[in-house]
Amino acid sequence: MRRIILSTESGADLPSDLAAKYDIQVVPMHIIMDGKDYLDGHLPVQDIYDYYDRTKKIPSTTATNAHEYTKFFANIRETFPDSIIVHIGYTSKASSSFQNAVIAAEDFEDIFLIDALNVTGGLGAIVLHAAQVLEKEPGIEPEHLIEQIESTVPKSRLSFIPGSLEFLKAGGRVSNMASLIGTLLKIKPCIELKDGKLVSTKKYRGKMSGATEKLFHDYLKEFNVDRHQLYFIYSIGLDERIKERMDELAEENGFEHVRWIQAGGMISTHSGPGGFGVAGLEK
Structure with a gap:
């Protein structure tokens, strides 16, 4: 066989x-930084954010x-x-x-x-x-x-809030990015995959702690996700208290298994530090 x-x-x-x-x-x-090519998975994600803090340049992918x-x-x-x-x-x-x-x-x-x-x-x-x-x-x-x-x-559902609109914009992958102008209003967009394209579908205002709860609420309302397995995605910098709260909400909503996944270099370069996402399979 x-x-x-x-x-x-x-x-x-x-x-x-x-x-x-x-x-x-x-x-x-x-991942490309200052013309140098790094393999995703072989470059610590923190190096990407350190590079940005040092140069104010966002790497490309x-x-x-x-x-x-x-x-x-x-x-x-x-x-x-x-x-x-x-x-x-x-x-x-x-x-x-x-x-x-x-x-x-x-x-x-x-x-x-x-x-x-x-x-x-x-x-x-x-x-x-x-x-x-x-x-x-x-x-x-x-x-x-x-x-x-x-x-x-078609049953895999992903929604996420990037940690930085600046990183998201530089990545150039969101099809309706122009609609997200308004960083001064503290907008936190919800990005979803629609027919394989990254699209901004909702906009949250306020602190990340409140936005993540709203995202999860909307996610469960929109998608009939199988309660056996849920994935939470985060990029470095997400507040640990948010993680604890999301674990509580997942348990309250009947999820049997929850796995946290750290965004690697490719995704972190487009999301920025402190991003949060949720993924699962519909029934």
Whole structure:
């Protein structure tokens, strides 16, 4: 029986212990500071914010290129001979990474590519769901696994509040960014994935502590999320008291398992310090 190996990008922000548990292979995206290229996952996130504090410049990010994907897929095959690779990719609507994976996959057999149309915890929720299906059904046919993953993609719901509008604007990924002008009004936008695009859907005012509670309330009101598993995402700098309060709210709303995920370099570069998000799968 040929083994199925799951892969994704660093922009999924998979916790390292879960990636190791399920043998999920992660290819790094890139962070650029002063013309120097750093691999996401190999650069401490705090270095990004220290760089900004020092220079007042916000780093940029770039996708994994086709050559890197070719090497990445080849390494998987070397480590797991005769494997079938199922790659669950970062949304193609906000990065060229998925298209580069498509180009690289032309040189291989038995590689299946799925555009998750999501990022960070929203992407991670899909990848981890696929890993759990594989764990329960190790003999599942690849086609059946792919069907399950593809049916999960539209059920993955991600909402987040960036820690800094300046970082969000510099990232250039939010399609309706012009509507967010008003930083002097202390606006905290809710960003969601709509058809794979990052879109500002709501605006909160006031302190981050109040905004995160409103976000979670609106999230649960809008989406019928499976209470078995919930993911909270944060970027460095989020107040610990907010984390404690969100854990309380998750328990009050019947969630059995909650996993906090720290945003990596790719996501933190677009969110800024102190960001918060929530992700889960609808029933």
